[in-house]
Each structure stands twice: as C-alpha cells, then as structure tokens.
Amino acid sequence: MTREIKVEKRVLSRNDVVATRNRVGFTERGAYVVNMISSPGTGKTTILEATLGRIVEAGRSVAVIEGDVQTENDAVRVAATGVPVEAVVTGGACHLDATMVGKAWQRLEPSLPAALDILIVENVGNLVCPSAYDVGEDEKVALVSVTEGEDKPLKYPALFNAATTCLVTKVDLLPYLEFDVEELVKNARAVNPALNIFLLSAKSGEGMDEWVEYLIGKAKDNS
Amino acid sequence: MHEMGIATEISRIVLEEAERGGGGRVKSISLTIGRWSGVEVETLRFAMEVVAEDTSLAGAELKIEVVEPTFKCAECGKEFIAESRLTPCPECESMAGDMVAGDELAIKEIEVED
Ligand SMILES: Nc1nc2c(ncn2[C@@H]2O[C@H](COP(=O)(O)OP(=O)(O)O)[C@@H](O)[C@H]2O)c(=O)[nH]1
Ligand SMILES: [Mg+2]
Ligand SMILES: [Zn+2]
Numbered sequence: 658m659t660r661e662i663k664v665e666k667r668v669l670s671r672n673d674v675v676a677t678r679n680r681v682g683f684t685e686r687g688a689y690v691v692n693m694i695s696s697p698g699t700g701k702t703t704i705l706e707a708t709l710g711r712i713v714e715a716g717r718s719v720a721v722i723e724g725d726v727q728t729e730n731d732a733v734r735v736a737a738t739g740v741p742v743e744a745v746v747t748g749g750a751c752h753l754d755a756t757m758v759g760k761a762w763q764r765l766e767p768s769l770p771a772a773l774d775i776l777i778v779e780n781v782g783n784l785v786c787p788s789a790y791d792v793g794e795d796e797k798v799a800l801v802s803v804t805e806g807e808d809k810p811l812k813y814p815a816l817f818n819a820a821t822t823c824l825v826t827k828v829d830l831l832p833y834l835e836f837d838v839e840e841l842v843k844n845a846r847a848v849n850p851a852l853n854i855f856l857l858s859a860k861s862g863e864g865m866d867e868w869v870e871y872l873i874g875k876a877k878d879n880s
Numbered sequence: 881m882h883e884m885g886i887a888t889e890i891s892r893i894v895l896e897e898a899e900r901g902g903g904g905r906v907k908s909i910s911l912t913i914g915r916w917s918g919v920e921v922e923t924l925r926f927a928m929e930v931v932a933e934d935t936s937l938a939g940a941e942l943k944i945e946v947v948e949p950t951f952k953c954a955e956c957g958k959e960f961i962a963e964s965r966l967t968p969c970p971e972c973e974s975m976a977g978d979m980v981a982g983d984e985l986a987i988k989e990i991e992v993e994d
Contacts, residue, residue, distance in 0.1 A: 658994050662901040664987040668889050668911075752882055786882035789918045789985065811964065814949070815918035818983060847964035850975070 672790055675755035679793025682762060688720075688773040689876040692753075692792055694816055695800035697782030700826040702731045703859040704800070705779055709738045711869040717774040717876065722761045724753040724781045731779060741768040752786035753778065755793060772879035775872060784809070788816040795875070796821035803827050807840040810848045817848040822855070824868065829858040886919060887927035890987060891937055898936070898992050908941040910988040915948050917985040940990075949982035 667673065683690050693701050705721065712719045721742040723732040732744035743761040745753060758778060778794060780787040788797065799820035801809045804827060810817040817823065823845050825838065838856065845852055853871065857864030890909065898906050909928075913919050921944055932938045948961045953969035954977030960969060965976040 659907060660901065660904070660992050660994075661989055662897055662992060663989050664893065664897050665989075666893055666897075666987050668886055668893070668985045668987060670893070671889065750882075750885070752885075754885075785918045786885075789882060789886075813918075814916045814964075815983065818916050818979065843966075847966040850965055 669789065669791075672755045675759055676791040676793040679755055679759045679762060682759075683776060683793055683795075686769065686771075686773045687877050687879040688776040689872075690776045690778065690794045690796075691822075691872070692778045692780055692787070692794035692797045693800060694780045694784070694787045694797055694820070695782065695802075696784050696805065699782075699800045699802045699805070700859060701779050701782070701800055702734055704824065704826060704857070705735060705777060706738055707859040707862070707865055708777070708869055708872070709735070709740045711865060712775060712873065713738075713740065715869070715873055717873055718770050718772070718879070719775040719777065720765055720769055720773055722753075722758055722765065722776065722778045724757070724779055726751070726781055735779075741765060747781055751781055751783045752790050753780050753792055754790045758792040774876040774879050784813045784816055788813075788819045798822045798824060800824045800826055801841065801845075803830055803834060803836045803838065803841075807837050808844055810841070810845040814848045817845055817852065820849065820852060822853040822871070825854065825856045827858055827860070828856050828863060829861040883919060883923040883927040884930070886985070887924060887931040890928065891931045891935065893987055894937060894940075894990055895935065897987075897990060901992060904936075904992040904994045906937045906940040907991040907993045908943055909937075909990050910943040910945070912945045912947055912984050912986045912988055914982040914984045915946060916979075916983045919985055921946060945988075947981050947984060950980050951976035952978050952980045954978070 724745045729744040735742045743765040745757045797820040855868045955974035956972045958971040
C-alpha cells in the first residue's frame with residue numbers, strides 16, 4: 658500500500674536553525690554581520706583589507722571569518738592588518754554553512770572585545786552556492802568586478818536577489834576596458850531594485866569611504 | 881556545485897519523515913524548486929541518485945515542480961511571472977513589486993510503500 662506523507666519543509670531547515678543560533682550569539686555581542694559573496698578573484702580579500710583599516714581608523718571594532726576551499730592564505734593577509742580573524746578551510750565545499758561559521762565564531766570569541774561592532778565573513782569564491790546558505794548574517798553583500806560581464810546579475814539572480822548590497826569592484830580599471838557600468842547597475846536592479854550599489858576600487862580608494870560609512874552606519878554603536 | 885549537499889539534506893529529511901510516518905520504501909519525493917533558488921535541477925537529479933544508492937530511497941521518483949520568478953504588482957496587487965523586475969505588470973504596467981515565489985527550495989511530500 659502507498660501512503661502520502663506531507664512534509665512541507667525547507668531543504669535547508671537544519672542550516673536555518675544553526676544560523677538562527679549564530680545570529681543570537683552575534684547579536685549578544687552587538688555585531689552587525691555581513692556575508693561577502695562573489696566569484697574567485699573579484700577582489701573580496703583586497704576590499705576587506707582596505708575596509709578593515711578604515712573601520713579601525715574610525716574607532717570601531719571589527720573581526721573577520723575567512724572562508725577558503727584549500728588554504729589559509731586570505732586569513733594570513735587579513736591577520737596582517739591586526740584585526741582578529743579565524744579561517745574556515747572547507748576542504749572542497751563550495752560555500753560556508755551556518756555550522757562552519759558557528760564553530761569559527763566560537764574559536765574567535767576569546768580574542769574579541771566585549772562588544773564587537775562589525776563581523777565580516779568572506780565566503781568561498783563562488784557565485785551560486787553561498788547564496789543558499791544563511792550563516793546568521795544581517796546582510797549578504799554581492800561583489801562583481803568590472804572585468805566580469807555586465808550580465809552577471811541576470812545569470813546569477815539567486816545571489817543578487819538575496820543580497821542587500823552590491824559592490825562593483827576594480828573601477829580603477831574602467832579606462833582600460835569596454836565595460837558598461839550603467840548596464841551592470843541596470844541588470845542588478847532588474848533582479849533587485851532595492852540593492853544598495855557602491856562603485857569602488859580598493860586600489861585607488863575611490864568609493865571606499867562611502868561603502869565604509871554605510872557599513873558603520875549599519876553597525877550599532879557599542880562604545 | 882552545492883547540489884551534493886542539498887541532496888544529502890533532502891535524503892536526511894525524507895528518511896526521517898518516512899520513519900516517523902511508519903517506515904517503508906520511499907516511492908516518490910515531491911520538491912518545489914524556484915528558478916532563482918540557485919539549484920540546478922539536472923545536477924540535483926544526478927546528486928540524488930548518488931546519495932540514494934543503497935538506502936530505502938534508491939529508485940524513488942523525483943517529482944520536481946520548478947517555480948518561475950513570480951512578483952506582486954505594488955500598485956494593483958496582481959501576481960505575475962517575469963524574467964526580471966524590469967517587466968511591467970500585465971494589468972496596469974507598473975513595475976514589479978515584491979517577489980512572492982521563485983526562490984524556494986522545499987520538500988512538499990513523499991510517497992511511502994509498505
Ligand atoms: N586593479 C585592481 N585590482 C584589484 C582590485 N582589488 C583586487 N584586485 C586584484 O584582483 C585579484 C584578486 O583579488 P582578491 O582580493 O584576492 O580576490 P578574492 O578572490 O575575491 O578574494 C588580485 O590580483 C588583486 O590584486 C582593485 O580595486 N583594482
Ligand atoms: Mg579572497
Ligand atoms: Zn499592476
């Protein structure tokens with residue numbers, strides 16, 4: 658005999674439960690949490706380095722969780738800025754999930770100030786998979802560089818739809834490229850009209866202040 | 881390529897629900913997958929075959945309903961399917977408002993056989 662059983666469950670419901678637990682921990686410490694997602698090479702770590710310096714200069718506290726498939730290279734780069742950082746080597750997995758981030762947070766906690774203003778998670782370089790996994794962040798930040806296609810948002814709507822903010826990186830290269838920034842912005846808004854979009858370059862510093870100001874504006878003042 | 885991880889979660893939940901519902905061989909699994917969920921349907925089918933091997937899910941039929949991006953008009957409230965939010969409402973030509981469907985990834989129901 659065949660029986661029908663109603664399930665009506667989100668596939669990632671277990672991840673959601675852990676993400677909620679992470680969120681409680683982050684909130685208790687006062688941290689605003691961003692989850693940075695892009696293809697490999699878009700400039701996540703470079704933007705991160707430039708961002709951290711500016712946050713610290715503004716007198717605010719920040720920490721980082723660095724996701725990488727194989728190495729701790731990015732975590733080493735971030736550690737050089739003096740900001741507390743924990744690496745998550747996923748060993749092949751193409752995304753961070755809530756459990757990995759929760760464990761990294763536990764390892765990070767002893768080196769954190771009692772109140773932390775901002776936690777930045779650099780996800781594994783991948784445009785598709787990370788967008789499905791809530792890690793407990795307040796917002797997802799999608800990054801796309803001007804050396805990628807203008808149609809990236811249309812090809813990867815899952816990410817741009819789930820993101821709150823979009824960083825268009827490496828704009829210092831625009832004079833050397835035939836890249837239509839307006840077209841990219843139009844495509845990003847076609848997927849998600851509410852996106853906050855920042856055009857920036859970690860190299861020239863252009864647009865960095867606006868982005869960091871936005872981030873600090875989102876963070877609670879814990880001082 | 882996170883379909884392997886997704887398939888593992890589906891299999892875990894389905895085995896749990898089948899057990900809770902009295903056990904037996906799983907005959908079919910009904911999924912709803914949004915076009916904007918980030919999951920590739922054919923890749924997921926393949927991953928499910930791999931994960932189901934040697935379990936009571938082996939051979940279960942995957943019934944997948946793909947949900948197209950659906951928006952609700954902010955002006956008149958009509959719900960309509962569109963490629964992107966640049967598509968105007970077919971009723972009143974206002975721009976698409978909130979997304980109401982198309983990003984889900986859920987298990988709807990399963991069929992179990994004694
Ligand atoms: N011209 C230019 N190159 C950049 C910029 N940001 C990053 N890059 C380069 O892009 C490459 C990848 O950067 P990385 O931060 O490691 O990317 P990730 O994989 O997204 O973390 C490196 O060679 C960087 O030097 C930028 O603003 N301008
Ligand atoms: Mg990096
Ligand atoms: Zn309308």
